[in-house]
Amino acid sequence: MVPLENYLALSAIVFALGVYGVLARRNAVMILMSVELMLNAVNINFVAFAAYLDPGRIVGAIFAVFIITVAAAEVGLALAIVIRLFRNRATANVDEAATMKW
Amino acid sequence: MATEVIWWLFALGIIALSAGVVFSRSVIHSAIFLIGSLAGVGVMFVILTVEFLALTQFLIYGGAVTVLVLLALMLTRADPSGRAEKVNGPQAPFALLAGIGVAAVLLVAALSTEWAGNTESPTNIAIEAISQRLFEDFGLPFILASVLLLVALVGAIIVARQEEGE
Numbered sequence: 001m002v003p004l005e006n007y008l009a010l011s012a013i014v015f016a017l018g019v020y021g022v023l024a025r026r027n028a029v030m031i032l033m034s035v036e037l038m039l040n041a042v043n044i045n046f047v048a049f050a051a052y053l054d055p056g057r058i059v060g061a062i063f064a065v066f067i068i069t070v071a072a073a074e075v076g077l078a079l080a081i082v083i084r085l086f087r088n089r090a091t092a093n094v095d096e097a098a099t100m101k102w
Numbered sequence: 103m104a105t106e107v108i109w110w111l112f113a114l115g116i117i118a119l120s121a122g123v124v125f126s127r128s129v130i131h132s133a134i135f136l137i138g139s140l141a142g143v144g145v146m147f148v149i150l151t152v153e154f155l156a157l158t159q160f161l162i163y164g165g166a167v168t169v170l171v172l173l174a175l176m177l178t179r180a181d182p183s184g185r186a187e188k189v190n191g192p193q194a195p196f197a198l199l200a201g202i203g204v205a206a207v208l209l210v211a212a213l214s215t216e217w218a219g220n221t222e223s224p225t226n227i228a229i230e231a232i233s234q235r236l237f238e239d240f241g242l243p244f245i246l247a248s249v250l251l252l253v254a255l256v257g258a259i260i261v262a263r264q265e266e267g268e
Binding site for chain 1: 152158162170202220
């Protein structure tokens with residue numbers, strides 16, 4: 001069977017790719033996609049820990065359910081804000097949306 | 103043996119597709135790589151024998167979130183001609199450094215720690231066990247999560263709607 005460390009290594013690599021994407025991208029929607037990658041890496045970790053180290057209490061799997069819920073809410077609201085920004089500013093570039101009010 | 107082969111296949115697939123998401127030059131390609139990467143994570147949940155989360159993953163990420171992302175991408179194309187835009191800011195080299203640093207720290211921490219308990223094979227998490235935990239012990243957070251979803255839904259509609267005289 002696959003040992004726990006394999007899942008942790010996979011999750012670490014995907015999380016680091018997400019960090020790079022969040023920091024490097026200019027388009028707000030692409031930053032959101034990188035955030036989704038990071039959330040999924042965390043989910044892999046939570047579920048792996050629940051299945052390997054904590055099979056009696058499975059708190060990790062419950063946490064993953066809540067993470068998926070909050071991520072869905074986050075992505076819906078964030079995309080609404082991006083669409084709003086695009087309507088007011090004709091851009092989805094976060095560098096050009098540095099002011100709080102216009 | 104077969105599990106290992108499938109695991110490595112999908113693990114390398116997830117890493118390649120995730121790299122595609124963050125390194126691709128086209129936003130649409132990024133979104134399509136994201137669908138594959140999220141589906142691969144769902145397969146990981148199947149291998150971990152947590153079928154409920156795998157189903158949730160396919161439904162919510164594979165279906166809802168990626169469709170929403172694709173829709174937002176198509177609604178916010180500043181340049182519909184489709185020519186390659188500059189997708190990375192001038193800070194991209196430093197972002198690469200930060201990513202490599204995060205990967206190094208996480209890998210060293212995860213692989214050098216002695217985990218207490220069984221790290222060789224996963225235990226099956228039955229869907230009944232998840233529902234029992236969720237509704238008996240995490241009842242209040244569950245209700246709060248549904249309220250959060252409702253509030254986010256209403257908020258998204260209010261933020262994105264076209265106002266009078268706009």
